[in-house]
Structure formats: structure tokens, C-alpha cells
Amino acid sequence: MPKRATIRDVAMRAGVSLATVSRALNGSALVNAATKQRIVEVAEELEFAPSLSARRLSLGKTQTITVVVSFLTRPQAAERLRGIDAALADSEFDLVIYNVETVEKRNQYFQTLALRQRTDGLLVVSLPPSDDDVHRLERSDVPVVFVDAHENTDRLPRVLGDDVAGGELATQHLLDLGHRRIAYIGDAFVNPFGFTSSRDRFEGYRRALVRAGLDAAGEHVALGAHGRYEARDLAASMLSQRDRPTAIFAGSDTQALGVLAAAQDLGLHVPDDLSVIGYDDIEACDFVGLTTVRQHLFESGRQGAQLLLAEIVERAETPQSVVIQPEIVLRRTTAPPGRRAAARSD
Amino acid sequence: MPKRATIRDVAMRAGVSLATVSRALNGSALVNAATKQRIVEVAEELEFAPSLSARRLSLGKTQTITVVVSFLTRPQAAERLRGIDAALADSEFDLVIYNVETVEKRNQYFQTLALRQRTDGLLVVSLPPSDDDVHRLERSDVPVVFVDAHENTDRLPRVLGDDVAGGELATQHLLDLGHRRIAYIGDAFVNPFGFTSSRDRFEGYRRALVRAGLDAAGEHVALGAHGRYEARDLAASMLSQRDRPTAIFAGSDTQALGVLAAAQDLGLHVPDDLSVIGYDDIEACDFVGLTTVRQHLFESGRQGAQLLLAEIVERAETPQSVVIQPEIVLRRTTAPPGRRAAARSD
DNA sequence: CGGTTACATGTAAGCGGTTACATTCGAGGA
DNA sequence: TCCTCGAATGTAACCGCTTACATGTAACCG
Numbered sequence: 001m002p003k004r005a006t007i008r009d010v011a012m013r014a015g016v017s018l019a020t021v022s023r024a025l026n027g028s029a030l031v032n033a034a035t036k037q038r039i040v041e042v043a044e045e046l047e048f049a050p051s052l053s054a055r056r057l058s059l060g061k062t063q064t065i066t067v068v069v070s071f072l073t074r075p076q077a078a079e080r081l082r083g084i085d086a087a088l089a090d091s092e093f094d095l096v097i098y099n100v101e102t103v104e105k106r107n108q109y110f111q112t113l114a115l116r117q118r119t120d121g122l123l124v125v126s127l128p129p130s131d132d133d134v135h136r137l138e139r140s141d142v143p144v145v146f147v148d149a150h151e152n153t154d155r156l157p158r159v160l161g162d163d164v165a166g167g168e169l170a171t172q173h174l175l176d177l178g179h180r181r182i183a184y185i186g187d188a189f190v191n192p193f194g195f196t197s198s199r200d201r202f203e204g205y206r207r208a209l210v211r212a213g214l215d216a217a218g219e220h221v222a223l224g225a226h227g228r229y230e231a232r233d234l235a236a237s238m239l240s241q242r243d244r245p246t247a248i249f250a251g252s253d254t255q256a257l258g259v260l261a262a263a264q265d266l267g268l269h270v271p272d273d274l275s276v277i278g279y280d281d282i283e284a285c286d287f288v289g290l291t292t293v294r295q296h297l298f299e300s301g302r303q304g305a306q307l308l309l310a311e312i313v314e315r316a317e318t319p320q321s322v323v324i325q326p327e328i329v330l331r332r333t334t335a336p337p338g339r340r341a342a343a344r345s346d
Numbered sequence: 347m348p349k350r351a352t353i354r355d356v357a358m359r360a361g362v363s364l365a366t367v368s369r370a371l372n373g374s375a376l377v378n379a380a381t382k383q384r385i386v387e388v389a390e391e392l393e394f395a396p397s398l399s400a401r402r403l404s405l406g407k408t409q410t411i412t413v414v415v416s417f418l419t420r421p422q423a424a425e426r427l428r429g430i431d432a433a434l435a436d437s438e439f440d441l442v443i444y445n446v447e448t449v450e451k452r453n454q455y456f457q458t459l460a461l462r463q464r465t466d467g468l469l470v471v472s473l474p475p476s477d478d479d480v481h482r483l484e485r486s487d488v489p490v491v492f493v494d495a496h497e498n499t500d501r502l503p504r505v506l507g508d509d510v511a512g513g514e515l516a517t518q519h520l521l522d523l524g525h526r527r528i529a530y531i532g533d534a535f536v537n538p539f540g541f542t543s544s545r546d547r548f549e550g551y552r553r554a555l556v557r558a559g560l561d562a563a564g565e566h567v568a569l570g571a572h573g574r575y576e577a578r579d580l581a582a583s584m585l586s587q588r589d590r591p592t593a594i595f596a597g598s599d600t601q602a603l604g605v606l607a608a609a610q611d612l613g614l615h616v617p618d619d620l621s622v623i624g625y626d627d628i629e630a631c632d633f634v635g636l637t638t639v640r641q642h643l644f645e646s647g648r649q650g651a652q653l654l655l656a657e658i659v660e661r662a663e664t665p666q667s668v669v670i671q672p673e674i675v676l677r678r679t680t681a682p683p684g685r686r687a688a689a690r691s692d
Numbered sequence: 693c694g695g696t697t698a699c700a701t702g703t704a705a706g707c708g709g710t711t712a713c714a715t716t717c718g719a720g721g722a
Numbered sequence: 723t724c725c726t727c728g729a730a731t732g733t734a735a736c737c738g739c740t741t742a743c744a745t746g747t748a749a750c751c752g
Binding site for chain 2: 739741
């Protein structure tokens, strides 16, 4: 295979100079139409494709947007990614992806990427930065936008869901249905990555209960690792107690699915014996009819990317913070507390 | 914000030449330990990060692997992507992603990417190339590996699932349970992207039936667009006929979920009235207990990426074709044809 | 003690584009 | 006819790094 043609080969073959070829191919106005025509033909003939590295070096831009995302294959992440891709599809930027599943990777990426000349823009999804990271980012001049990372990002542009509002929404829905013994099952509030969604959703839960004159004491709260099986176990033990809740608010759909499994194992009928509401509105909710709180994942990705594109063009004087309001999606797992529930609970 | 430090700044500050800095930072053996030490310190002090564009241009490598994937957010794709990421995580390569959801995008990407100097390697997932694409790829010297693309890829390195075998596996399972009226619901056999999985799985289905002395006539076959709702509608009309099938093999889990929904709508109990088996083993299968054929998605992505890395190091004389055998995963949606099914079918 | 050797470092030529600035040339105006 | 001006093109510097080759130096040899 012959070496690929360079701009020089095209110039020679077309009988013009490098500069003219470059201009012609980049649509500069100052090229004679006939010349341009000829150059384009020669370029096609030689199958000329400009070296991106050279172009980027010369331009001083990477033409690249880097997305650092935690747990790429969680359904939430994939959906956000699609939103990001949609916003970037018609731009000149390539999309580079770094997947983070361990704290070490996280640190490694933040340290090497938070630097100019690696990328034109950094989009961090579901991954709150450490104080050090923030300093580094502020010192470097890489445009960066955070999506779904509350902690430590208040001085930076970001797109957030309102988890507290969502927690209230879910809980209020259960209260409106007449439930009084409402439990919360979610992720541990402190975790190596600094995720805050579980804590915030719980806070919304708490507020709704307090507003309704109920207390959010610990007996109906169970926290554990993120995962369906973990949630199932938590729910199983919670549902085996004598004053078991009539409704459970799960901090994520994944966990809500675990709760459903536990209910099934115990022979509890949903929603007659137990109401369940989740959070996120992942695809599986539709399959199983799970009532949940929709996060607008695609939209959050899209807006994050748009914000970043805007930042790249011109740094905003004061960092924007876009908040996306969650919305409740009613399906078949919530209902007023039923007779059967009352009958069994004694 | 001051301009970022270049290698020149480091050299000046450390009192050595460019070359020495480059050598020191790239771990060349021919640098005095003390000098190296000093350079590293200065580099840190200045927060020096080499320009990747410059490095790449100079090295003549892009250090980039490009993945072109169709329908990024289908659960299958996300899982494969994770496999790819896993194989690449410890390599020097960045992962660039192009998502394809329209035929135009497909063509555009194939045309611009099938060229050297854009990427060191191309991994194409679930996207069969056209004849033109193949020619272009063969002419260019970009290492390329196809994952999950049967059509037109026989002269190229690839990783495939054996869809025919999987189709047989699924159908044989139903036959073994005692079913005789077994239907197939899948994607249309011809489609703009040239996907062949539905056709091949059907072929496996047909073979199994023929081997069992049954004919695979058209009455129990329904094809439509990929999607849960489409499959639900197909299943609904199929299940309303008088000699309705006692088992349905769906060409994908997504469609199997639609079949389950249709059964529920019609008041049919699964698996007593109807057995359902899917294909792929996406996460949702576990939620709903769907019996299915597992494709080893993560593994296919991982092996594809490994094959590509090998191709980059040294082009194989004869293109490798890795076939991953599917495996049946038994859950709760298949059972012998029940009395109730028999009772209702007349 | 001159010469070879090995190691450490410097010099400078690329890598393949973009673009500021210089040059050429023909048209139009005085 | 000479000059000015603008359009079209050429020349060459530069982007920031790697690396072949040249150079310098100290140790070691006969």
C-alpha cells in the first residue's frame, strides 16, 4: 500500500502551491473557481484526506470533546450519552469517551484530562470532582461542564436534576394516595465517588413526610450498595417486620425492581399490598409498569453538551447552572393502601 | 490564564535541551538519573502536559481507536461498548465513538473514516459494510475489525455470534418441552442497514422445525420493525387466531418483552398458556424472568477490541473470524404446553 | 599520553497542515 | 501611459513534539 497522499502531493499534481490547496479545501473565498475545481478533482483522485493530527496541531485545537462518565453501561449513562451524541453530531467535534468504574480511574482521568491541549472541552457525567480537581480545572483553561454532579460543582457550569424535588414528588404521590407508613430504600449516603442522589432524594422524602406531619425516623429507611439484589434483600427484611410499610420509595429504578422482586418472594401483591415507586425512568420501568420519577436523561446529556459547546465558543462570565425538573410517571405499582395490606399487617 | 507550558519552557527552566526533556519524559534509558529527576520536577511545577496533537503528528500515530456503532443506546450496544472499553482501558489508545442511527450517517462515517491518518484502528459494531465500503477499507490500510456484522465481512477480521445456532437452540428448547405450534416474531429480513440477525435466527428456527419433522410455514411467522410495541401488536394478532401458537420465539429480547405484554393484554398466562423465549440476554430479562439466548455481548466487544489491537501491532496474513457460541438461559417464561393452553385453543 | 569507547546531551530536520505576508498580474482611473 | 488596487497565488514561518545524527566529555586502554 502506497503512503497516503499529503497536501503536498495534491499541490504538485495540481500544479499549485500548498497554500492554495489548503485554501481550496477549506473553502476560502480567495481561490479561483477553476483552480479550486481542479484541486478538488485531484484530491479525490489521490484519495487525499488531511491528517487530523497535523490539522489540529496547526489550528491549535483538538476538535475533540471528552466525556468522562461513571458506569457507562448503567442505563442512565447510556441514555445521557445519546443526548450528548445528539448535540455533537453536527458539530466538528469528535467524541472521546472515558469510562470510570473505580476511584483510581477517576483520579487518573481527572489529573490527566484537566489539562489544556488534550481536549477542547470536558463533559463530566455523574462524577463529582474533589476539591483538588476543582482547583486544577479552574487553573487550567479547559471548558468543562458537569452533568449530574452536585457536590463541589457550584462554581462550575453544570446541568443538574433536582433530586430533592424528585424525592418530594415521589413521596407526596404516596402521601396523596393515603399512605402513612412509607419507607425509603436507597444507596448509602456516603460512597467513594461522592454520589449524592440518594441522599438528596431522601431529603425530599423527609421534607414531604415532615410537611405531612409524619416523622421520617430511621425504622423505615434502609440503605445499601446500589444494585437490585442488595435492594431486594433490604426490602425483604423490611417487609418481614410487623409494622411493615405500605409503600416504598426506592432511590433508583434498579432498586425499585429489587423491591418488586422481594414483594413477589413474600407473596405480597403490588400495588394492593404494597406500593412501589422508583426513580430515573429507565427503559425497564415500562416493561414492568413501575411508577417512577422521570429524570429526562437524554435531555440532560443534550443540554450538557450544548452548554459545553457554548463555553467553548465563549466562556460565560458567570457559570450557568441548568436545573432540570423531574416529573412523575404513573404506571401500575402505586395505589391507595389496600384492605389486604391492613389485614396482613397485624 | 497563562498559556500552557510547552516542552520548550520545561527545557529552558531545567537548563537542558528540548531533546533531553522529551527523552526524560518518555522514559528513554539514555538520560542521567539526576537530570531526569530535575526535569520531572520542573515539568510538574509548570504543570506541563505534552500536546497530544503534536505528539501524534510527530509519531505518525493517532493513538486513537474509533468505534462506529449502530444505535448506541440499545442495551446490546452499551454492553458491547463496555467490553471494548475494558480491552482498551490499559492501552495507550483513546476511544472515539461514532453513533449511527441513520443510513446517511452510516455512509458518511464509512467514507471519512475508512482512511488512514484518522485513526489507528476502526471497530465497527453491528453495521455491515457495503461493497464500496469493503473496497475502500481494503484499499486503505486502516486496521479494521467488525463485530456482529455478517454480511460482506468474510474477507475481513471479525467477531460474530452464531445466530443460526442460537435460533436452533431456542427452537429446540421449545420442541424439547413438547411444543409443536411454535411461532417466530422478529425484524424484517431486509432492512436499510443490512442487519441479518433476524434472518439467521429464523434460519435456525426453520432448521430445528424441519429436523423435528414440522414445517416452518408462514402462518406462524410475523416480521416487523424492531421494537417492543411493534412486536406486541404482531403477537396480539397472532395470538388472537384460533390455532394460536403455544410458544413464541422472538428474534430479540426487546421483542420478547412485547410478546409478554401482548400475552398479558389477552389474559394469557406465561408460561402456562404460552411459552416465550427471547434472544440477547439484556439486563431486563433478569427482571422479568425471560428465558432467552445469551449472546455474550461484553465478551464480543472485548474480543473485537483485542483482535483490533493485534491487527494494529501486526496485520494478520489471513483475517481471523472469531465465532462466539450462544447459550440458552432458562428462566420462567418457558414450560411444557399446558392444559389451559389446550383448553383455550378450541 | 593519544585514541577508542560509552554515555549524556545538544542540534536540527522533519511530521502535515494553516496562514500572515509577499508577490504577481490584469483592470480601471487619472 | 503610468499608477493604484484588488484578486489569485506563492513563500515561508510556525504549531509542539520526536529522533537521527553530531558533539562533547570522562573513563579506560595499550
